[in-house]
Amino acid sequence: MLIVKKFGGTSVANKERMYNVANRCIEDYKKGNDVVVVLSAMGKYTDELIDMAKDMNPNPPKREMDMLFTIGEQMSVALMGMVMNNLGVPAISLNAFQVAMHTTSVYGNARIKRIDSERIRHELDQKKIVIVTGFQGINKFDDYTTLGRGGSDTTAVALAAALNADACEIYTDVDGVYTADPRKVPSARKLNQITYDEMLELATLGAGVLHNRSVELAKKQGVQLVVRSSLNTSEGTIVKEDAKMEKMLVSGVAADKDAARIALIGLKDEPGVAFRLFNHLARHNINVDMILQSVGRDSTKDISFTVAVDNADEAVEIVERHFHEYEKIDVEKNVAKVSIVGAGMMSNAGVAAKMFEALYDEGINIKMISTSEIRVSVLIDEKYTERAMNAVHDKFGLGDNR
Amino acid sequence: MLIVKKFGGTSVANKERMYNVANRCIEDYKKGNDVVVVLSAMGKYTDELIDMAKDMNPNPPKREMDMLFTIGEQMSVALMGMVMNNLGVPAISLNAFQVAMHTTSVYGNARIKRIDSERIRHELDQKKIVIVTGFQGINKFDDYTTLGRGGSDTTAVALAAALNADACEIYTDVDGVYTADPRKVPSARKLNQITYDEMLELATLGAGVLHNRSVELAKKQGVQLVVRSSLNTSEGTIVKEDAKMEKMLVSGVAADKDAARIALIGLKDEPGVAFRLFNHLARHNINVDMILQSVGRDSTKDISFTVAVDNADEAVEIVERHFHEYEKIDVEKNVAKVSIVGAGMMSNAGVAAKMFEALYDEGINIKMISTSEIRVSVLIDEKYTERAMNAVHDKFGLGDNR
Numbered sequence: 128m129l130i131v132k133k134f135g136g137t138s139v140a141n142k143e144r145m146y147n148v149a150n151r152c153i154e155d156y157k158k159g160n161d162v163v164v165v166l167s168a169m170g171k172y173t174d175e176l177i178d179m180a181k182d183m184n185p186n187p188p189k190r191e192m193d194m195l196f197t198i199g200e201q202m203s204v205a206l207m208g209m210v211m212n213n214l215g216v217p218a219i220s221l222n223a224f225q226v227a228m229h230t231t232s233v234y235g236n237a238r239i240k241r242i243d244s245e246r247i248r249h250e251l252d253q254k255k256i257v258i259v260t261g262f263q264g265i266n267k268f269d270d271y272t273t274l275g276r277g278g279s280d281t282t283a284v285a286l287a288a289a290l291n292a293d294a295c296e297i298y299t300d301v302d303g304v305y306t307a308d309p310r311k312v313p314s315a316r317k318l319n320q321i322t323y324d325e326m327l328e329l330a331t332l333g334a335g336v337l338h339n340r341s342v343e344l345a346k347k348q349g350v351q352l353v354v355r356s357s358l359n360t361s362e363g364t365i366v367k368e369d370a371k372m373e374k375m376l377v378s379g380v381a382a383d384k385d386a387a388r389i390a391l392i393g394l395k396d397e398p399g400v401a402f403r404l405f406n407h408l409a410r411h412n413i414n415v416d417m418i419l420q421s422v423g424r425d426s427t428k429d430i431s432f433t434v435a436v437d438n439a440d441e442a443v444e445i446v447e448r449h450f451h452e453y454e455k456i457d458v459e460k461n462v463a464k465v466s467i468v469g470a471g472m473m474s475n476a477g478v479a480a481k482m483f484e485a486l487y488d489e490g491i492n493i494k495m496i497s498t499s500e501i502r503v504s505v506l507i508d509e510k511y512t513e514r515a516m517n518a519v520h521d522k523f524g525l526g527d528n529r
Numbered sequence: 530m531l532i533v534k535k536f537g538g539t540s541v542a543n544k545e546r547m548y549n550v551a552n553r554c555i556e557d558y559k560k561g562n563d564v565v566v567v568l569s570a571m572g573k574y575t576d577e578l579i580d581m582a583k584d585m586n587p588n589p590p591k592r593e594m595d596m597l598f599t600i601g602e603q604m605s606v607a608l609m610g611m612v613m614n615n616l617g618v619p620a621i622s623l624n625a626f627q628v629a630m631h632t633t634s635v636y637g638n639a640r641i642k643r644i645d646s647e648r649i650r651h652e653l654d655q656k657k658i659v660i661v662t663g664f665q666g667i668n669k670f671d672d673y674t675t676l677g678r679g680g681s682d683t684t685a686v687a688l689a690a691a692l693n694a695d696a697c698e699i700y701t702d703v704d705g706v707y708t709a710d711p712r713k714v715p716s717a718r719k720l721n722q723i724t725y726d727e728m729l730e731l732a733t734l735g736a737g738v739l740h741n742r743s744v745e746l747a748k749k750q751g752v753q754l755v756v757r758s759s760l761n762t763s764e765g766t767i768v769k770e771d772a773k774m775e776k777m778l779v780s781g782v783a784a785d786k787d788a789a790r791i792a793l794i795g796l797k798d799e800p801g802v803a804f805r806l807f808n809h810l811a812r813h814n815i816n817v818d819m820i821l822q823s824v825g826r827d828s829t830k831d832i833s834f835t836v837a838v839d840n841a842d843e844a845v846e847i848v849e850r851h852f853h854e855y856e857k858i859d860v861e862k863n864v865a866k867v868s869i870v871g872a873g874m875m876s877n878a879g880v881a882a883k884m885f886e887a888l889y890d891e892g893i894n895i896k897m898i899s900t901s902e903i904r905v906s907v908l909i910d911e912k913y914t915e916r917a918m919n920a921v922h923d924k925f926g927l928g929d930n931r
Binding site for chain 1: 588
């Protein structure tokens with residue numbers, strides 16, 4: 128078997144954890160497997176590098192930022208090489224140049240294009256454990272790029288695809304994917320399996336276990352993922368196309384408090400209004416999430432949309448400066464988005480209604496609704512977030528052991 | 530003009546010094562010059578990396594050690610890139626992969642073989658200041674190598690040669706090359722010029738301003754060096770083939786306290802004895818510096834030699850274990866080697882005698898003597914080191930302003 132194992136920053140934050148990771152990899156190696164390990168920078172080292180850079184230049188060029196960032200993972204893999212060798216196992220560390228991890232040219236947010244797996248295969252043939260820097264790549268200019276926060280997950284998936292690996296294991300500090308955040312919903316339950324699409328929706332909704340792009344790539348390349356804890360040996364959650372959801376309509380509940388609602392009242396009810404509004408926002412790089420359009424009084428309409436809290440003031444400013452086709456603008460920052468996700472809901476009417484019922488039972492008002500084929504999201508008052516999550520979780524019986 | 534400027538760790542140890550270095554480079558750049566900057570790791574960062582490694586594995590593989598070491602210079606160049614950009618000057622940092630700094634394959638002590646200067650020329654053509662990682666290279670396996678302590682000097686010289694630079698400036702924390710260490714010989718004087726060979730002898734003798742190998746390479750490639758201070762704008766010392774020594778016989782005095790003398794008494798006076806002795810030492814990687822053979826009593830001979838203090842005990846052990854052809858062994862650790870260096874002495878008899886006279890005047894006993902074409906070294910009691918240096922320095926009038 129060829130196994131790709133990815134460990135995040137907290138899993139390699141100090142000497143003890145490094146040895147823990149090394150031993151887990153060596154266990155697989157000693158069973159006769161080929162083992163490729165992908166590591167992130169140790170602990171909060173990437174944040175330290177950012178502080179270092181900002182001290183030198185408050186607005187550092189992204190190209191130089193990536194040149195600086197990549198040393199974090201190189202430190203992890205070199206030290207891990209030393210640890211494994213100290214444990215008597217031949218191991219070799221490789222960076223993005225050595226792996227030939229080709230990416231698009233965008234600094235700070237590159238996408239993997241192609242991996243020349245020759246060097247890795249050569250080292251595996253020499254019976255070495257191969258330790259690869261996550262998060263980094265090289266572009267057509269022969270410059271370092273980085274894949275964005277959490278990009279090491281994507282590195283692992285891309286390597287698993289390029290090497291045609293038998294398993295791709297993502298180690299993290301939680302046991303796997305849960306039906307909801309266990310810190311907020313005490314009855315939350317670990318899922319044994321989940322589909323790529325469900326995982327994607329959960330990742331997008333801030334469930335945060337896996338990097339969004341890594342799930343996309345895994346789906347595209349057909350790489351089966353396992354999300355496991357680096358701290359214990361429990362089974363984890365398998366992410367794959369045909370996950371058996373045990374007749375569950377809904378696989379998880381997620382919440383995102385980083386949302387602000389902007390409402391424009393009294394727009395003319397004519398074509399092109401929405402286009403002009405969102406075009407202004409797009410041109411200023413404001414990402415819009417939920418959008419709601421409703422008929423207002425006297426042949427006018429209202430449009431509400433949500434943006435990240437940090438973007439709210441800028442979004443209002445842009446609207447006020449460039450878009451004059453409304454009567455009134457209204458901003459609400461204390462809102463949260465609560466979502467349910469599940470491949471089962473595609474073929475089941477009534478799922479959304481059941482969610483709304485749960486909220487109604489709790490007396491929680493719904494401000495906006497948005498849906499996809501496998502997701503229903505509602506915007507509510509931020510202070511009711513936990514109550515809403517628990518109510519919905521219970522309503523769908525997600526905590527029950529089936 | 531194309532100028533290569535090298536700054537050591539102390540010159541880039543913190544933000545203030547980084548900006549100081551940046552401003553010095555920008556000054557040359559604004560005069561219309563092409564500027565290539567070579568940097569070492571910041572301050573004592575390389576030592577920190579060693580500590581980090583030893584904590585993980587007391588005996589880390591050299592290949593992984595080099596993988597770890599190289600992040601030090603990459604940090605320096607990336608941050609310098611940010612600093613220069615903050616000062617409004619386009620600058621780009623490059624590491625050994627990007628510069629294609631090919632070396633021999635020996636980890637920890639590689640030699641530069643070849644530099645593909647294409648990328649650097651391309652960036653210079655874009656009117657950028659190019660900032661290159663010193664000390665590091667890549668070998669035929671596509672692995673990082675390092676050039677040994679002080680290797681950034683060699684990087685600068687190799688780049689100057691590959692780019693056919695008009696100047697190669699080595700910035701350090703002293704003003705230039707002195708006739709002796711000014712902390713020990715108050716009348717020591719800065720030299721305006723010195724030949725490669727003299728500089729080489731001084732470097733070897735522990736004068737420590739320039740990395741030995743960098744001087745060898747500069748001589749071989751005909752690269753004219755300037756040693757200058759990064760802290761002030763004084764002229765520095767020019768190192769070149771036909772340095773004008775202003776009729777000076779001797780250009781400098783150096784001392785090395787890291788020496789121990791081992792004396793073997795009563796060896797048979799027959800062929801092969803010396804070979805067998807030094808062969809044993811060589812096979813155990815003990816470097817021998819001065820060697821003296823003298824006729825003893827009764828058709829025996831005595832052999833004395835010096836080794837680094839740290840190697841003295843091991844050397845004695847090796848001799849006792851493998852070489853049984855002597856009557857008595859004697860070790861002396863409190864000795865120092867004092868040397869004079871000067872291209873002028875080649876054609877001048879009497880230089881050595883003048884040195885011995887200076888020591889005799891001070892009542893200092895000479896234990897061993899060794900000479901090259903441009904150097905005379907004597908071994909003396911360690912406690913007389915400073916006195917001997919000053920006496921010799923005065924005797925040759927090195928402090929006089931001519």
